[in-house]
Amino acid sequence: MFRPALPIRTARLTLRSITLDDLDDVHAWQCRSDVVRWMYGAEPRTREQSRASVLAMSGEDVLRAEGDCLTLAAATDAGVVGIVELVWRSELNRAAELGYVFHPDHGGRGLATEAATAVMDWGFSEFDLHRIYARCHSRNGASARLMTRLGMRQEAHHVESYLHRGEWADQLVFAILAAEWRIRAAAAGRRSSGSR
Template identity: 35%
Template sequence: MELLTPRLHLREFKEDDWHFTNLYESEEEVMRYQTAEVRNSKESLEYIKVCLEEAKEYPRTLFDLAIVLKTTSMLIGRVGMKVDYDAEEAVLWYILNRTYWNKGYTSEAAAALMKYGFEELHLHRIWADCDPRNVGSYKIMEKLGMRREAHFKENIFIKGQWCDSYVYAILDHEWRQRNSS
């Protein structure tokens, strides 16, 4: 699977991409609000292997794609969705190398994957969640046209502490209306 945007190439991971994913997965600041801990090289490789195996399933439910800059072919992050076909919805996520933060790459990649979800997979709803302290993440969700549906108090225990969660979502007809204008 491949998706192209004006600046990005979203593609399946290759096993040796762990060299690039570990650049950000080994950084405390990048992994701060992730459920996963900072990863070593072996853990980054294992994560990619799991993604590659899950991508072979039919029907495919996991879409975890490398975000690659077209100009330099540099892998700078990942964007993904886990689809629940029975509910006609998917959960969206993203993570980016800190060097490339605040340049619009994450929202560009996520928008392309959302378009695929609504147009090709015929999903009814796409949602995402984040820690409310992760302002950058929920600003991306808002930029994508998602609306805040919930603020859960201390609903998840991550890295030794109870954390809140914001839940954002967008429905298919909201997405179509937003993208038709």
């Protein structure tokens, strides 16, 4: 059983388990068509659908077996602004998939990058992952840019690989290895210590 020591604190965020108290914040983005447009099979949710989603996510706070999902709320003083998740895809290959959803009103400030970085740090250092990957619709430029900022490289462009809203869609796959993450973290540490 693998569970991070919560909460995880970053410079501007507290990453913690989701609770039913977060329903209003989560529903605020789950009801928006501009947020769910790139999600697989997702439609804007009613409040009751968001309530069911929050209840499901509140139980995703530990990784016991392949397929389990760790979902954390990214909270500021203003409330929960997004979620970040890590899905355990392979025990043998020590691989996990990164996912995230943030309210657009909080975009452009690096909060998603900050949250994803913290979860990836835990995944590589505490959960001993070898590889973390993430996927997005080929036209979801914001998600692709986020993966690039995280140091992930684009490994694949799957042409018409899945049905999305009744049309064949291309999918981009990005990934980073633990060794690459450690090199990147060491370089970032040198930059920050050298700027003092």
